Amino acid sequence: MPECQHLWEMINIQFGFVVFEKCSHCNGLRTYFSPKDHPIVGDAYLEGEHTWRCMENAQSFQFDLRCAKCNRVEKYDDFMGFLYCTGCLPDCQVDIIQKKLETQKTWVLVAFSFFPRKEKDSFSPERLKILEDYFNQRRDTSRSRVAILSYDLIEDFSRCKGEFIHDVGMLSLEPPKERKPLL
Amino acid sequence: MKIEKIKEALDASILEGEDLLEASVDQVYASDLMSDVLAFGKPHSILLTGLATRQAVISAHMAEFNGVVLLRGKKPKDGAEKFARENSLVLLSTELDMYDACIRIDSIKRKRHSPAKTETVKPVREEILLSHEFSIEGNDFADAGMVSTEVKSLLKKIGLDPVLIRRVAISTYEGEMNVVMHARRGKVYLSVSPKIIEVVIDDEGKGIPDVELAMQKGFTTATEEMRAMGFGSGMGLPNIKKNSDELKVESEVGKGTRLEMRFFI
Amino acid sequence: MTTTELIKNIGLKALSEFDDRKITGVFVSDMLSDVMAGAKSGDLWVTVQTHKSIVPAANLVDVSAVIITSGKEVPQDTVELANKHNIAILKSDLPTFELVGKLYGLGLVTK
Numbered sequence: 001m002p003e004c005q006h007l008w009e010m011i012n013i014q015f016g017f018v019v020f021e022k023c024s025h026c027n028g029l030r031t032y033f034s035p036k037d038h039p040i041v042g043d044a045y046l047e048g049e050h051t052w053r054c055m056e057n058a059q060s061f062q063f064d065l066r067c068a069k070c071n072r073v074e075k076y077d078d079f080m081g082f083l084y085c086t087g088c089l090p091d092c093q094v095d096i097i098q099k100k101l102e103t104q105k106t107w108v109l110v111a112f113s114f115f116p117r118k119e120k121d122s123f124s125p126e127r128l129k130i131l132e133d134y135f136n137q138r139r140d141t142s143r144s145r146v147a148i149l150s151y152d153l154i155e156d157f158s159r160c161k162g163e164f165i166h167d168v169g170m171l172s173l174e175p176p177k178e179r180k181p182l183l
Numbered sequence: 184m185k186i187e188k189i190k191e192a193l194d195a196s197i198l199e200g201e202d203l204l205e206a207s208v209d210q211v212y213a214s215d216l217m218s219d220v221l222a223f224g225k226p227h228s229i230l231l232t233g234l235a236t237r238q239a240v241i242s243a244h245m246a247e248f249n250g251v252v253l254l255r256g257k258k259p260k261d262g263a264e265k266f267a268r269e270n271s272l273v274l275l276s277t278e279l280d281m282y283d284a285c286i287r288i289d290s291i292k293r294k295r296h297s298p299a300k301t302e303t304v305k306p307v308r309e310e311i312l313l314s315h316e317f318s319i320e321g322n323d324f325a326d327a328g329m330v331s332t333e334v335k336s337l338l339k340k341i342g343l344d345p346v347l348i349r350r351v352a353i354s355t356y357e358g359e360m361n362v363v364m365h366a367r368r369g370k371v372y373l374s375v376s377p378k379i380i381e382v383v384i385d386d387e388g389k390g391i392p393d394v395e396l397a398m399q400k401g402f403t404t405a406t407e408e409m410r411a412m413g414f415g416s417g418m419g420l421p422n423i424k425k426n427s428d429e430l431k432v433e434s435e436v437g438k439g440t441r442l443e444m445r446f447f448i
Numbered sequence: 449m450t451t452t453e454l455i456k457n458i459g460l461k462a463l464s465e466f467d468d469r470k471i472t473g474v475f476v477s478d479m480l481s482d483v484m485a486g487a488k489s490g491d492l493w494v495t496v497q498t499h500k501s502i503v504p505a506a507n508l509v510d511v512s513a514v515i516i517t518s519g520k521e522v523p524q525d526t527v528e529l530a531n532k533h534n535i536a537i538l539k540s541d542l543p544t545f546e547l548v549g550k551l552y553g554l555g556l557v558t559k
Binding site: 210211212213214215216219223231233234255280281282285286288289311312313314315333336337340373 | 474475476477478479482486494496497518543544545548549551552553554555557
Binding site: 010013015059060061063082084107109135138139140143144146163164165166167 | 467478479480481482484485488489490500501504505507508509510533
């Protein structure tokens with residue numbers, strides 16, 4: 001039976017928040033999606049050995065992808081968001097690939113799942129490709145394309161100055177200020 | 184403008200403030216950035232936003248707005264409704280997105296009449312809400328109907344009466360088909376003001392020798408080919424006359440035809 | 449209507465170097481998440497957001513141009529990133545609601 005040439009569409013769209021928390025003991029970082037409004041940035045709470053403090057919360061959304069032809073569903077509830085590369089680390093694979101693909105009018109984004117990463121890598125090459133296909137199907141690819149890369153390609157995330165495509169500070173009562181790197 | 188009118192224009196459902204709809208707002212603020220709402224929002228405004236959170240409602244309240252409209256069918260979260268109720272804010276929800284919501288409110292805004300304050304008897308110039316021009320290629324049957332489809336689309340955005348839109352669309356379609364069948368090319372000028380929709384179709388073509396004859400049902404100059412495609416049954420001009428409130432036809436053989444149609448809103 | 453025609457018709461200021469494109473719709477929102485979820489390729493994106501993230505967001509969805517309303521100052525790094533991707537960043541002094549009225553007046557609709 002011939003393989004389906006999938007035509008993807010977004011379903012189960014949910015708007016909410018991506019919460020970024022840091023533990024003051026182990027410096028661990030964790031993120032998760034919450035459909036509800038989130039507690040004030042700065043509040044800390046104990047959980048086991050950890051003392052988690054919310055550092056940031058960003059307006060975001062969740063979705064799944066479904067093939068309009070064969071009805072296959074690919075869930076993306078582990079999708080945290082996209083990061084775009086600001087070219088801060090010269091040896092970083094992401095920047096190297098980005099520079100190369102730019103000449104071919106292909107724009108690069110890095111797909112993140114939530115931290116800490118699960119044992120099994122949730123963003124397999126196949127799932128990244130599906131995500132990439134979806135966004136390319138949504139545009140006129142004769143002008144430009146999108147490439148979605150794995151988080152693994154980032155040289156050193158603790159020094160990464162890439163930025164997430166999120167809505168930060170929407171609820172802030174102060175005018176948006178310059179965003180600082182996450183870590 | 185009364186919030187009641189905004190609610191109607193947006194087909195919105197009332198989440199809170201059913202008894203507050205008679206209140207008037209002076210301005211519409213369309214934004215998802217609450218710091219802007221606080222910095223630039225004026226009292227007695229209404230907020231249109233896709234940010235369906237309690238904070239958005241609080242910001243609107245701080246800026247002394249009278250109400251908030253949540254867009255894109257988003258459900259309010261985390262006590263937004265409770266806050267609105269406790270602070271006498273109207274909270275509405277619409278399926279429309281921000282662009283369409285703004286258009287609908289803008290069109291009812293322009294319908295408002297301010298009482299004449301001067302003694303002069305100058306005719307009040309109707310504010311043009313929309314003015315657009317389209318081109319038609321003669322003999323291009325493949326694209327025939329595209330212009331009237333766009334016109335229909337544009338009018339739907341304002342939220343006009345569907346029966347009225349249908350009349351305009353049919354008239355425009357008949358006029359468009361006449362250009363395709365009988366002219367080299369033509370232009371359609373659509374103009375919408377708060378009380379009138381005007382469609383002018385101006386073509387370069389063979390013209391109509393006898394307009395009165397052409398106005399009779401069943402009279403047609405369509406070729407066999409066109410009839411085979413389903414066009415030219417002779418209902419064109421009579422149908423336009425039936426569907427429009429005012430129709431003016433000018434034609435010159437060998438030069439072209441100009442139709443001016445007016446529809447009262 | 450193309451980007452250059454739009455600029456002329458409404459009186460916008462072009463801040464970046466851009467590829468002229470046909471505008472096929474309009475999407476008004478200040479939320480990047482809404483844009484990523486709902487905007488269509490070829491849409492004109494109207495917003496007050498000026499942070500440079502709007503460029504990759506605009507790119508991801510393949511908008512035809514971005515109009516920043518309310519006379520907001522657009523930071524240089526946003527303009528530079530937009531130049532790099534040839535995305536039009538256009539500026540209007542009008543608030544969003546009033547600008548929408550003008551766009552509709554030109555006949556721009558989302559199909």
